[in-house]
Amino acid sequence: MSSQSWASLSNQCIYAAMFVYTLVMIAFAYDLAFIGRRGGTKSRSELVSVGGHSAVGAHQTSGELSVAIPAGVGADDPSVRTRVGNIGHSLFILGFGLQAIGVLSRGLAASRAPWGNMYEFSITASLSVVGIYLLLNRKFGLRWMGIFVVIPVLLALGLAVTVLYVDAGQLVPALRSFWLLIHVSAAMISFGLFTTSAIVSTLYFIKSAYEKTGKPSRTGFLDRVPSAGALDNLGYRLVAFVFPLWTFAVIAGAIWAENAWGRYWGWDPKETWAFITWVIYAGYLHARVTVGWKGRKSAIIALVGYSSLIFNFIGVNIWLPGLHSYSGLS
Amino acid sequence: MGVIGWVRWSWRQLTSMRVALILLFLLALASIPGSLFPQRGINPGRVSGYLELHPALGPWLDRAGLFDVYTSPWFASVYLLLFVSLIGCVLPRLRKHYKGLRALPPPAPSRLGQLPDHRQLVSPDVPLSPTAYLDIAGKELKARGFRVRRDADYVSAEKGYLRESGNLIFHAALVFILIGVGTGSLFGYRGNVLVREGQGFSNTLTQYDSFKPGRLFDPSQLQPFSFDLKNFSVSFETVGKQRGAPREFFADVSYKRAPNSASSTDRIQVNKPLGIDGSKIFLVGWGYAPRITVRDGKGNVVVKDSIAFLPRDGNFTSAGVIKAPDAKPQQLGIQAIFLPTTKIDPKRGPISLFPAAVTPGLFMSAWVGDLGLNSGRPQSIYKLDTTKMNKIGIEALAPGQTWKLPKGAGTVTFDGVAQFATFSIAHDPGSPIALVAAVTAIGGLVLSMFTRRRRMWVRARVDESGRTVVDVAGLARTENADIEAELDSLVAVISGKKD
Ligand code: HEM
Numbered sequence: 001m002s003s004q005s006w007a008s009l010s011n012q013c014i015y016a017a018m019f020v021y022t023l024v025m026i027a028f029a030y031d032l033a034f035i036g037r038r039g040g041t042k043s044r045s046e047l048v049s050v051g052g053h054s055a056v057g058a059h060q061t062s063g064e065l066s067v068a069i070p071a072g073v074g075a076d077d078p079s080v081r082t083r084v085g086n087i088g089h090s091l092f093i094l095g096f097g098l099q100a101i102g103v104l105s106r107g108l109a110a111s112r113a114p115w116g117n118m119y120e121f122s123i124t125a126s127l128s129v130v131g132i133y134l135l136l137n138r139k140f141g142l143r144w145m146g147i148f149v150v151i152p153v154l155l156a157l158g159l160a161v162t163v164l165y166v167d168a169g170q171l172v173p174a175l176r177s178f179w180l181l182i183h184v185s186a187a188m189i190s191f192g193l194f195t196t197s198a199i200v201s202t203l204y205f206i207k208s209a210y211e212k213t214g215k216p217s218r219t220g221f222l223d224r225v226p227s228a229g230a231l232d233n234l235g236y237r238l239v240a241f242v243f244p245l246w247t248f249a250v251i252a253g254a255i256w257a258e259n260a261w262g263r264y265w266g267w268d269p270k271e272t273w274a275f276i277t278w279v280i281y282a283g284y285l286h287a288r289v290t291v292g293w294k295g296r297k298s299a300i301i302a303l304v305g306y307s308s309l310i311f312n313f314i315g316v317n318i319w320l321p322g323l324h325s326y327s328g329l330s
Numbered sequence: 331m332g333v334i335g336w337v338r339w340s341w342r343q344l345t346s347m348r349v350a351l352i353l354l355f356l357l358a359l360a361s362i363p364g365s366l367f368p369q370r371g372i373n374p375g376r377v378s379g380y381l382e383l384h385p386a387l388g389p390w391l392d393r394a395g396l397f398d399v400y401t402s403p404w405f406a407s408v409y410l411l412l413f414v415s416l417i418g419c420v421l422p423r424l425r426k427h428y429k430g431l432r433a434l435p436p437p438a439p440s441r442l443g444q445l446p447d448h449r450q451l452v453s454p455d456v457p458l459s460p461t462a463y464l465d466i467a468g469k470e471l472k473a474r475g476f477r478v479r480r481d482a483d484y485v486s487a488e489k490g491y492l493r494e495s496g497n498l499i500f501h502a503a504l505v506f507i508l509i510g511v512g513t514g515s516l517f518g519y520r521g522n523v524l525v526r527e528g529q530g531f532s533n534t535l536t537q538y539d540s541f542k543p544g545r546l547f548d549p550s551q552l553q554p555f556s557f558d559l560k561n562f563s564v565s566f567e568t569v570g571k572q573r574g575a576p577r578e579f580f581a582d583v584s585y586k587r588a589p590n591s592a593s594s595t596d597r598i599q600v601n602k603p604l605g606i607d608g609s610k611i612f613l614v615g616w617g618y619a620p621r622i623t624v625r626d627g628k629g630n631v632v633v634k635d636s637i638a639f640l641p642r643d644g645n646f647t648s649a650g651v652i653k654a655p656d657a658k659p660q661q662l663g664i665q666a667i668f669l670p671t672t673k674i675d676p677k678r679g680p681i682s683l684f685p686a687a688v689t690p691g692l693f694m695s696a697w698v699g700d701l702g703l704n705s706g707r708p709q710s711i712y713k714l715d716t717t718k719m720n721k722i723g724i725e726a727l728a729p730g731q732t733w734k735l736p737k738g739a740g741t742v743t744f745d746g747v748a749q750f751a752t753f754s755i756a757h758d759p760g761s762p763i764a765l766v767a768a769v770t771a772i773g774g775l776v777l778s779m780f781t782r783r784r785r786m787w788v789r790a791r792v793d794e795s796g797r798t799v800v801d802v803a804g805l806a807r808t809e810n811a812d813i814e815a816e817l818d819s820l821v822a823v824i825s826g827k828k829d
Binding site: 177233236237240241243244247248251254255256258259260261262263264265266267268269272273275276279280282283286287288289290291308316 | 347348350351354355357358361362364365369371372399400511520600601602603610612614754755756758761764765768769771772775776779808809810
């Protein structure tokens with residue numbers, strides 16, 4: 001196949017994936033709005049019967065986890081799996097497949113890894129988010145968070161195809177390197193993990209506010225979300241897991257920079273913000289492990305860390321000029 | 331409290347977890363302005379531009395160090411305090427951990443039933459004697475890699491010491507990263523040099539266009555290598571939005587490690603520096619160097635060279651100056667614009683449409699008079715001081731053409747187009763330290779984050795009614811410990827349901 005036809009295959013797949021994700025969003029939204037209450041009431045009462053989550057920041061006791069959330073940390077109680085939800089989930093996997101082909105063929109079109117500009121970056125990073133979600137879902141049962149994954153992914157893809165789009169082209173020489181490949185792969189996977197963690201932290205706020213009111217929720221959706229304590233713990237475990245990977249991504253970037261520019265660290269805006277993100281998440285781990293901050297305080301730090309990550313991936317490319325500017329737009 | 335009391339108090343504060351946390355967040359905060367304001371260390375030109383644009387605010391920002399954030403005292407004080415705190419924190423932990431590694435786990439709590447993660451087995455589920463179960467549990471926990479303390483009526487076991495080891499390795503490695511970075515900036519150097527095709531460079535201070543030594547750098551440490559730029563090549567994207575973006579460039583050089591060693595050849599590319607004895611030569615930029623011959627009014631050749639022109643835009647519209655101080659009867663100076671792909675735009679005048687040398691053109695204005703080279707003031711080779719000169723004409727040339735200057739001042743011939751490359755030459759003796767430390771840091775981090783630290787206890791006794799009672803309990807010492815599963819499988823082994 002020619003470069004041209006790979007490129008157009010890529011575009012078609014991305015549009016198809018967006019279409020499928022829209023269906024996913026509708027399915028999940030329907031599931032929440034109309035079916036949630038029926039399925040959810042049960043687990044709510046179970047939660048209440050074991051005392052629920054007593055206070056913000058309380059230590060996670062296993063008694064609560066084992067009753068309310070049978071499968072590990074998540075709350076994907078089989079009794080709240082609905083037909084529409086199942087369809088949504090299957091479509092999600094289909095959409096992921098389509099997007100993966102889209103990203104892959106984009107790479108083949110340009111005969112290089114598909115992250116040479118902001119457009120490619122967006123489609124690849126959002127692919128990573130979906131992939132990480134689907135993987136974690138297998139281990140932790142995170143169906144309840146599907147809608148919070150599909151909406152930002154759709155937004156990112158929408159932005160990518162409308163504002164950020166550039167035709168497939170080659171990379172400027174500085175961006176052609178083995179270490180760059182390693183660096184960006186690690187950064188992309190980290191991005192997916194940080195994003196899931198940030199979604200969990202956001203839901204933590206909603207859930208803990210809801211737990212404080214003690215009233216049943218209108219849609220029953222929140223009943224299907226794990227307890228605030230479990231969310232808090234999951235958010236932490238995701239950060240603890242991704243932090244070494246992010247550290248690796250930063251160091252791989254430094255090795256690449258050394259090869260490309262003769263210095264491994266030059267406080268270029270992109271490097272600076274990667275460092276800031278790293279330090280904030282190190283602070284998050286410290287706050288949790290050494291000072292014992294849990295719940296609200298640590299969720300705030302996690303979200304601040306995530307904002308700096310997002311700023312690095314988006315804001316820095318647009319507003320702060322530097323060696324890394326590769327948005328591909330002029 | 332006295333001075334000593336006060337010092338002790340400050341030290342305790344500084345090495346406390348809370349202050350470490352505050353310093354970490356301060357470090358993040360302190361790093362931000364350096365990404366928002368232009369930095370001298372990165373791009374001095376943009377700093378001057380900013381100062382010109384903001385004449386009122388700029389000097390204040392400058393005084394606050396906002397254009398040199400990462401070398402400013404306030405930034406240094408944050409990270410130095412953090413590292414003092416880190417060392418003060420790690421050393422005692424190291425001592426404690428060393429002792430802990432060789433000690434037995436602490437005794438079991440007397441009432442395991444009060445722990446949240448607890449199981450109780452009572453005969454007839456456990457028909458054997460208490461000692462038998464303690465034996466089984468002790469053996470099983472050992473097999474699982476626990477450190478086990480066996481007493482008459484309990485087994486106490488702990489696992490996950492590697493978490494603390496990993497954590498200490500990680501924090502110690504951070505210190506070594508800092509040492510590596512510091513070594514590089516004290517003893518290293520970095521310089522830039524522009525080399526035209528056919529010309530060479532030898533590694534001495536005078537040959538550099540710009541040179542940044544570390545504070546403790548000693549010029550006698552410059553390695554005695556040299557290289558010649560044989561050929562420079564560049565290719566461009568020819569279609570699409572990114573038309574004109576460089577696709578590939580490389581410099582072919584021949585080099586010698588020392589003046590009298592054998593010469594070798596290599597190709598320097600972006601991402602592919604040439605390493606010579608711990609120094610690295612990077613290709614960082616390029617431009618055009620038109621080849622020009624100037625004859626003076628008497629017909630003597632006064633200039634015959636390629637002359638580096640500095641690029642002004644993405645299509646390599648380049649500006650340069652030719653000086654002929656030896657021209658008779660009067661000194662000659664030429665200001666010129668070089669266009670690789672020439673187009674005469676009715677509004678904007680001559681511009682270049684593409685960065686490759688497709689239809690090169692040289693647009694010149696010629697001056698005669700005093701070049702001002704004897705005034706003693708250093709002059710840029712890219713600027714013509716025309717205060718004591720007169721303009722005698724302008725002309726455009728294509729390669730091979732000659733311009734006969736008015737008033738018999740001489741001739742200028744545009745012989746052809748050569749290129750130059752700019753190289754950055756860096757020597758960083760700290761980078762191997764930093765690299766090893768960084769890899770160690772990741773290793774320690776992985777060890778620490780993925781080790782689950784937990785304690786397990788088993789107590790066995792015969793109660794008042796003569797039944798055997800076995801209590802099993804666990805305590806997670808990290809958030810990822812999953813104590814439930816561990817407990818269940820241990821209970822399964824003890825009750826003989828699994829082995
Ligand atoms: C450059 C500054 C520092 C950074 C980037 C940093 C980073 C980290 C990270 C990422 C962790 C969690 C990972 C792990 O457990 O291994 C951690 C844990 C920890 N840090 Fe730091 N740290 C710094 C300074 C300090 C200082 C100054 C102290 C002491 C006051 C300290 C004491 C600790 C302790 C006690 C833990 C928890 C160990 C555990 O129980 O797992 N750190 N640090």
